[in-house]
Amino acid sequence: MNNHKPKIVCVDDTFLNDRSYHHLPLFEKYFKVSEFDPALTYSDDTTFMYRTNEARRKVKKYEGSCRFIADSIWEPFFWTDNFDQNTIGLLNRPGQNNDGSIITVPKWLWYEEHFSQQHKKPLLEDLPFNHAKTKSFLLQMGKKREYRVRLYNQLKDRGLLDDATYSFLSYGIALEGNFSPETYDERHPPFFEREYKPDWYNRTKFSLVAENTFDDPREKKRALKNELIKNNGEAFVSEKSMKPIMFGHPFIILGDRGICSTLESWGFYTFPELFDKEFDKEHDINKRTDMIVEQVANYRHKDVKDKVLHNFNHFWNTDLVMQSMKEEIIEPILNFINSK
Numbered sequence: 001m002n003n004h005k006p007k008i009v010c011v012d013d014t015f016l017n018d019r020s021y022h023h024l025p026l027f028e029k030y031f032k033v034s035e036f037d038p039a040l041t042y043s044d045d046t047t048f049m050y051r052t053n054e055a056r057r058k059v060k061k062y063e064g065s066c067r068f069i070a071d072s073i074w075e076p077f078f079w080t081d082n083f084d085q086n087t088i089g090l091l092n093r094p095g096q097n098n099d100g101s102i103i104t105v106p107k108w109l110w111y112e113e114h115f116s117q118q119h120k121k122p123l124l125e126d127l128p129f130n131h132a133k134t135k136s137f138l139l140q141m142g143k144k145r146e147y148r149v150r151l152y153n154q155l156k157d158r159g160l161l162d163d164a165t166y167s168f169l170s171y172g173i174a175l176e177g178n179f180s181p182e183t184y185d186e187r188h189p190p191f192f193e194r195e196y197k198p199d200w201y202n203r204t205k206f207s208l209v210a211e212n213t214f215d216d217p218r219e220k221k222r223a224l225k226n227e228l229i230k231n232n233g234e235a236f237v238s239e240k241s242m243k244p245i246m247f248g249h250p251f252i253i254l255g256d257r258g259i260c261s262t263l264e265s266w267g268f269y270t271f272p273e274l275f276d277k278e279f280d281k282e283h284d285i286n287k288r289t290d291m292i293v294e295q296v297a298n299y300r301h302k303d304v305k306d307k308v309l310h311n312f313n314h315f316w317n318t319d320l321v322m323q324s325m326k327e328e329i330i331e332p333i334l335n336f337i338n339s340k
Helices: 021-027 053-057 108-116 146-157 200-201 215-221 238-246 259-265 275-280 285-296 307-315 318-338
Strands: 007-010 032-035 046-050 067-072 087-091 102-104 136-141 165-168 206-209 251-254
Touching: 021 318, 032 200, 067 318, 087 259, 087 318, 102 318, 108 238, 108 307, 108 318, 136 146, 136 238, 146 206, 146 285, 200 206, 206 238, 238 251, 238 307, 259 275, 275 285
Parallel strands: 007 032, 007 046, 046 067, 067 087, 087 102, 136 165, 136 206, 206 251
Antiparallel strands: none
C-alpha cells in the first residue's frame, strides 16, 4: 500500500466519525483520516469532508486551494448547497449526474447494516425456516405516510392483521409493546429503529416491507431539493429491505417501482414463487399497494430455503461488501483527489 495516503479531514459529523465510524478501518487503508482541529493549519493537499453549510464555513479559508467532499451518504438529498469545481458529493440515491461531481451510493444501507449489525447475525441453524410458524407475516412500520396508511387500512379491513406480527408507531402500535400515539415523535421514536428479536422472524412466514419511496410527497420534495441526479431506473433501498435478507426471511416489498429488479441486479433473489411480481412494474403507488395486499391475501407457501440462504450469505459476504465499497466509494474519491 502506498504510504503517502491522501488526507481526509472530517469537519463536524460525517459518516467516518459519527453514525458510521465502523467503516473507518476500511477507509484508513486508503486515506489518512482525522477530525478537524481549528487550531491547526492544513496544507493544500488536504481534502475536507463535511455535511452542512455551517461545517463548510469553518474551512472557508481553504477554498480555492483544497478539495471538499459534501457527505450526504445517508440521505437522498444534500444538507449543503455549497458546490464548486473543487467539491464532490456523496449521495445515498440511485442515479447519476452528468458532470461526475456526485458519487451516488445506492447500496449504502446494505454496507451500513452489514458492518453495524454484525453482533445480530443469526447462526445458520437458527434461521427462521428452521422454526415452526404460528403467525402469517411480519410488518414493521414507524412514520405515518399516505401509502402506509392505505396499506394498513386494507390489511386491517380484510382481517390480514389478525394473524400477523406488526407495528405502526404513529398509531401507538409497537412490537415491543403498545403506547399512547399522542406521545409519538418520529424524530425520537420510543424504540430503537434497528431493534431485532429472532422470534419476530422465527414465528412468521415472511416479511411485508413498507419501504421509503419517492412516490411519497415528502420524500419527493426532499429529494428534489437538489435537482442534480438523473435516475437510472434503480429503486431506493433502505435498511427496511435489508432486514429480512440479513435475518433469513422471504419478503414482499411496498416501495419504489422496480425495487425487486434493483435487488436482483445486486445479486439477491426475490420470491415470484410466493408472490406475483407484476406489482413491481406498476407506476401508481396506490395501485401497487392494492396489488401487494392482494398478494399477501393469496400467499402461497413454497419451499424457498435455498433462496433465503443465498440472500443471507450474499448479504453477509464481507469480502464482497468491502470490494463493492472500494469500487463505489473509495476509488471515485481517490480519482477525485488525484485529479487535482
